Amino acid sequence: MRYVVAKDSRDAVALLGETAGARVLAGGTDLLVQMKLSETGPALLVDIKRIPGMGDIIEEEGGFRIGAAVSGAEMGAHAALKAQWPGVVEAVELIGSAQVQGRATMVGNLCNASPAADSVPAMLAAAALARIEGPEGVRDVPVVELLAGPGKLHLADAELITSIFLPARVPQSADAYLRFIPRTEMDIAVVGAAVSLELDENGVIKAARVALGAVAPTARLVPEAENALVGTKLDASALAACAAASSAACAPIDDKRGTVEYRTKVAGVMATRAAKIAYIRAGGTL
Amino acid sequence: MSKIHVNSTINGDTVEFLCEADETLLDVLRDRLNLTGAKEGCGTGDCGACSVTINGRLVASCLVLGAEAEGSEIETVEGIGAPDALHPLQRQLLEHAALQCGICTPGIIVAAKALLVQNPDPSEEDVRYWLAGNLCRCTGYDKIIRAVLAAAAEMRGENP
Ligand SMILES: Cc1cc2nc3c(=O)[nH]c(=O)nc-3n(C[C@H](O)[C@H](O)[C@H](O)COP(=O)(O)OP(=O)(O)OC[C@H]3O[C@@H](n4cnc5c(N)ncnc54)[C@H](O)[C@@H]3O)c2cc1C
Ligand code: FES
Ligand code: FES
Numbered sequence: 001m002r003y004v005v006a007k008d009s010r011d012a013v014a015l016l017g018e019t020a021g022a023r024v025l026a027g028g029t030d031l032l033v034q035m036k037l038s039e040t041g042p043a044l045l046v047d048i049k050r051i052p053g054m055g056d057i058i059e060e061e062g063g064f065r066i067g068a069a070v071s072g073a074e075m076g077a078h079a080a081l082k083a084q085w086p087g088v089v090e091a092v093e094l095i096g097s098a099q100v101q102g103r104a105t106m107v108g109n110l111c112n113a114s115p116a117a118d119s120v121p122a123m124l125a126a127a128a129l130a131r132i133e134g135p136e137g138v139r140d141v142p143v144v145e146l147l148a149g150p151g152k153l154h155l156a157d158a159e160l161i162t163s164i165f166l167p168a169r170v171p172q173s174a175d176a177y178l179r180f181i182p183r184t185e186m187d188i189a190v191v192g193a194a195v196s197l198e199l200d201e202n203g204v205i206k207a208a209r210v211a212l213g214a215v216a217p218t219a220r221l222v223p224e225a226e227n228a229l230v231g232t233k234l235d236a237s238a239l240a241a242c243a244a245a246s247s248a249a250c251a252p253i254d255d256k257r258g259t260v261e262y263r264t265k266v267a268g269v270m271a272t273r274a275a276k277i278a279y280i281r282a283g284g285t286l
Numbered sequence: 287m288s289k290i291h292v293n294s295t296i297n298g299d300t301v302e303f304l305c306e307a308d309e310t311l312l313d314v315l316r317d318r319l320n321l322t323g324a325k326e327g328c329g330t331g332d333c334g335a336c337s338v339t340i341n342g343r344l345v346a347s348c349l350v351l352g353a354e355a356e357g358s359e360i361e362t363v364e365g366i367g368a369p370d371a372l373h374p375l376q377r378q379l380l381e382h383a384a385l386q387c388g389i390c391t392p393g394i395i396v397a398a399k400a401l402l403v404q405n406p407d408p409s410e411e412d413v414r415y416w417l418a419g420n421l422c423r424c425t426g427y428d429k430i431i432r433a434v435l436a437a438a439a440e441m442r443g444e445n446p
Contacts, residue, residue, distance in 0.1 A: 003290060003307035003353045025351075032310070032349045033330045041308060047354060073343060097419020098397060099334055099346040185418035186332075 002044045009054075009133045009162050012046050017135055017158035019044040024160050026069060027103035029096065030112040054162065057081055062168025065131075068107040068161055073098075075106065085166050086281060087175030087194055087274075091122035094179060097186055107161045110143065113151050116189040116214035120147070122177040124211035124221050125194035126166050134159030147218035173198040174281030176274045179213070180266050182257065189214040190258040193246070193270035195278045197229070203284045205229050210242065210275070215250040215267050222249040225271055234279045234286060242275060243268030290353045296321070297365030305352035312336045314352035315362060323363035323392040327421065334420035337393040337400075338362045344400040346419075363392035366399060374437040375399060382433035386424035394420050398434045406442055410435060 003025075006012035016022045021043035025031055035041045048054055054069040057078050064081050072092045075081060082089045088106075095104050095118055109119045110130070123143045130146060132139050135158050143164070146153045155161075175196035181187035192213030198206045210225040228241035252263040276286060289304040296319070305314050312329075315321040315338070327333035329348045336347040339361045367373035372380070375395050385391045394417065401408060401416045408416070413434050414427075422430060 001308045003351060005356075025354075027349075028351070028354075029331055029349050032351070035308065036329055045307070045351075049354070071343070096331065097334060097346075098344050098400070098416050099337055099419045100331055100349075102340075102343040102345040103349060185415060 001041050003047065004044060005047045005050050008051055009048075009160070012048055012051065012160055013134055013158050015044065015046045016160065022046055024048055024111070026105040026108040026111075027071060027100075029100050029104045030108060048160065051162075060165065064166045066106060066164045066166070068105060068163055070105060072096075072101040072104050072106070076101070081166075084169055085126060085175060087177040087196065087278065088119065088122040088126050088128075088166060091119045091177035091179075091192070091194065094118045094177075106164060110146070110164075111153060111155075111161060113147070113149075113153050113218075114188075115150050115217055115219070116192065117219070118177070118179060118189060118192055118213065120219040121192045121194035121211035121213040122175065123164065123166075124219055125175055125177075125196040125209040127196075127209060129165040129167075130161045131163045131165065132159050133162050138162075140165070144221060147220075149217050170198055172200070172283045173207075174278050174283075176277035176281060178270050178274045178277070180270055188257065191215055191263055191266045191270050192219075193267065193274045195229075195271065195274040197275070197278045197282050197284075199279070199282045199284055203233050205232055205234065205279070208275075210246065210271055212246060212249060212267050212271065215252040215263050217251075220249060222246055222271070224248065229275060234275060234284065239272045239275065243272045246271035292352060292356050294355045294357065295359045297361055303352065307351070307353060309352045310348050311338070311350040311352050311355055311360075312347040314355075315347060318352075321362050321364050324396075325389050325392060327389065327393075332419075332421065333390070333393075334397060334417075335390055335393040337396040337420065339396065339400055342400075342403070344397055361396070363396050366395055373399070374440045375402075375434065378433040378437040378440065379430070382429045382436065384425055384429035384433040390420060390422040390424075394422070394430055394434075398437070401434075402438055402441060406438060408435070408438060 023042040025045040049069040054067040177194040179189040179192040196209045208226040208229040210222045213219040224245035232238035247268040250264040325335035327335035
């Protein structure tokens with residue numbers, strides 16, 4: 001195996017294109033574990049952490065652009081980002097221990113493409129855009145359109161993600177992410193739920209995005225749950241409809257962490273709890 | 287296959303080493319530099335026994351390549367305290383009898399020190415969450431948490 005530090009993103013694209021079996025190395029918290037557990041490692045690791053700008057969080061058009069080498073710990077320490085997108089930041093901060101936070105990136109979490117990845121539902125609810133660079137140039141793609149299946153993204157050969165863009169927010173809007181795990185720290189989501197809401201001046205929900213993780217081959221948006229929330233002040237019937245729609249959107253696996261029945265039920269509960277947190281953060285009163 | 291040449295600073299000393307592309311920082315520290323304080327409990331990021339800091343950031347050295355350390359400042363447990371001048375964390379761990387086999391202890395010291403740098407006055411809950419990635423199969427954690435809280439109080443200049 002070879003290890004190369006990419007000088008810039010064009011260099012990274014070229015390196016990825018030249019060598020069959022080349023992989024991007026960000027925080028390495030998935031990749032190094034996989035290398036340890038498999039017989040054949042990648043032929044080439046392309047370290048993107050020293051590419052200028054890749055480690056930056058910048059304000060852009062009222063939103064935030066987060067470079068692909070930004071660690072979870074760095075996102076958690078960014079007060080303005082946390083104030084605007086508390087749900088995305090709390091999802092990223094749930095990834096692993098303090099040690100893992102020191103390395104793990106949100107983009108690596110997306111690219112590893114685990115159905116249970118914590119940051120992905122939060123990015124879907126936030127309508128995040130991924131900036132992708134490849135041999136054909138640069139393109140911006142909604143994160144939701146990249147999800148292809150467990151361990152798979154719709155990325156072409158030699159493409160990499162250089163940043164994630166979280167859009168501007170109107171006043172009275174907020175997001176939240178909750179996951180259910182059997183313990184309180186260091187475990188893989190049984191269910192994850194992210195909700196992003198925009199309220200009008202009367203506290204009525206104008207726009208909603210609801211996303212679930214760990215209950216299907218990829219994280220998914222749940223339009224029926226969103227429709228259940230819009231036009232309401234999160235009254236009991238709206239919450240019940242949101243829960244029912246969230247449960248109906250589940251197609252989970254059965255494993256030691258949770259049965260199909262359990263995950264399906266808990267998805268509804270988590271979605272409504274996340275909705276309540278987002279609603280209060282957005283300035284609503286329950 | 288030619289080795290990679292890496293320049294770094296470890297516990298304040300300039301250190302150059304050669305390593306393979308797939309060699310972890312943990313293996314470099316232990317097997318090439320004879321800094322065996324960091325332990326390999328799992329090799330997969332779960333136990334925290336290999337904790338070190340890189341440029342002040344707490345990491346699991348089993349999930350970092352030696353090559354990635356180029357130009358970095360690394361601190362290991364060997365850089366904390368001295369036999370005749372223990373760091374308050376080390377002394378409090380001893381006084382609280384917060385170790386048995388001791389395998390987890392270097393990682394606990396490095397991790398707890400990193401916490402106290404950014405939060406000199408953590409709550410018990412803060413300490414428990416921060417150390418959630420440091421597994422100990424002997425002590426049951428309680429004494430470790432009390433020792434860290436006592437060291438934090440001592441470092442703030444408070445009387446126990
Ligand atoms: C102890 C432990 C606990 C964990 N807990 C959690 C948890 O609670 N929740 C959770 O969701 N995950 C968890 N993880 C998994 C992992 O930490 C996260 O998925 C992390 O966000 C991965 O980011 P990374 O930067 O380390 O990725 P890397 O390991 O560097 O990369 C992951 C994959 O993405 C590819 N890649 C990375 N960056 C790019 C890019 N810019 N463009 C294209 N491809 C890219 C890599 O080639 C690789 O295939 C845990 C891991 C460990 C070791
Ligand atoms: S050996 Fe690194 S975390 Fe266990
Ligand atoms: S003292 Fe033995 S593992 Fe902690």
